[in-house]
Amino acid sequence: MNTETSHSFAERLLKSRYIWPLAALLLMLIFNLLLDASFLDIHFDNGRFYGNPIDILHRSAPVALLAIGMTVVIATGGIDLSVGAVMAIAGAVCANLLVATDVSLFTVLVAGIASGLLCGLINGALVSYMGIQPIIATLLLMVTGRGIAQLLNDGQIVTFQHAGFSWLGSGTLLGIPVTIWLVLLVFIISQLMLRRTALGLFVEAVGCNSSASRYLGINDRTVKLMAYLLTGFCAALAGIISAADINGSDANNVGLWLELDAILAVVLGGAALSGGRFSIPLSLLGVLIIQTLNTTIMVSGMPSKLNLLIKALAVVLVLLLQSDIFRKQISGLAGKWRHS
Template identity: 55%
Template sequence: MTGPKSIISTLQRHGALWPLVALGLIWLVIIIVNPGFFAFTIQDGRVFGGVIDIFNRGAPVALIAIGMSLVIATGGIDLSVGAVMAIAGAVAANLIVGTDLPVPLIILAGLGAGLAAGLLNGTLVAGFGIQPIVATLILLVAGRGVAQLLNDGQIITFQNEAFAFVGVGTLLGLPMPVWLVLFVLAAMLLITRRTALGLFIEAVGANASASHYAGVPVRAIKLTVYAIAGLCAALAGLVATADIQGADANNVGLWIELDAILAVVIGGTSLMGGRYSLVLAVVGALIIQSLNTAVVLSGIPPKFNLVIKSAVIVAVLMLQSPVAQAQLASLRRRFTA
């Protein structure tokens, strides 16, 4: 029979214990400051509630965190995802305003722009051996410039209900961004866990040289993960653009790469590469969004938001550290002896 100790042991073994504890504690704070926040209502076929709002607002970070997990698992990093969001949004907005292309083709064009950006990053890292932080920093700077050129330095606005459905639409009662996160997560889990790709990613992150001599196509794997990260960032950019029905090259996705990296690390993925968890990366994104919501609901002055957010994240990361884990294990043995 599975008991609480067995469940806790399983969660701890998979690195899920402390992220889930942190998410639960933040939600507890939200319940204390706003007891009705987690109530659900159904109106016009759509489910409304605080939890739904957290999932919906956290969707862009969750999408990027899925792709970022794979990049970090290979020992890399992608600082350009926010700029890729801006490029994808600019491409889509300009096509909506300037052409009569159907929405599916416009979405494919936006995703294609993200794929091209990811392939560029992957080529610089895998093909030319440039350090990932430097290679993606190039597109971090240049990407927003490209988006601004596409927008001619303006904020492009539009009215297109079919495209807006990507950001504000509802499917089976849930917001479309939530479904997109679930779809991308399921697809990536299927690809990485039902094929050799996931094993190759972990092998490259653990030891790229040994993987190369073992026959693993290291360069192809790195190129693939950066391409996936570009696609995820582009999809997040399309969601953000559809949400506001406009493309703001200066502000869309600004600094979102930092939240995505934090979400991945909170989920237990090491920046040194190796093992990773896509599910826990999404949990990390929910933690960040829940924390933002808790700070707002608590009525704390906005000037303290970033400080509180940083303190909570540091606490979660410290609890996940090997030193803290060893000390907690020692205390547990002492009290159970």
């Protein structure tokens, strides 16, 4: 009986959505420890914690924010390719207000967040009310949004000096970078909204079958619009902390291709791109896998020309391990090998 119980527990463990992403992250951490025994060391100095784990969390903050919003959009059956451009717009709005006018920090932040919400409103309206395919609607803003940011900056890199604003990107709270606290705050609020209210069920229902959810009395258009508004908010916040971190707005490079990392993190978290199933904690775990992998490549001293190839191979391996079909094929081959 004990053998059957342990076997059943092992089967449930292997089928868990958390086990393979966690195993991938653990393997990377072990590999880094073999390269550098002090990789996970954290020390406190001058009122701040330092160490590779803190650095990984800090550097992953923008993608983590994007992944939270992207998870909800993908859960509704959509996608948002414009989040990188929205980051550039929000950063440009804040930077120009800080440079050109004597306005309060609160006003600057409200303007930056409002620009992201406006972008989310445009995407959501095009997708939910105009019936445009999400990939096309958001691709439009992906292209035009970065152009808008460049117009706001007049084609230049806009720099500023503002201690309060810069604190959001490089400051600390209780010794921990503010960016980590912001991600944690957005995560908790999003998780409460989606798992402690009916909104999460509405999102899953719309993602699984939008037409059927409408017959159940769910306003699928409003749900989709809210999803894109959340993505716009998260992208704007990511743009704000990115601008605050470098004390400037670089419309050409900020957020460039981060939308792909955000989508990849959601996929690593096991979300279905067709909609329905989603998990914000697993998406954030996917973000940590990506950032830890980037750090691993740098720490290992591998040639920079191999970085993207190594990253792609590692991601493919994680995705294969998450595939039930792949694991069954491996188990079948292993069984044949044992009996031969």
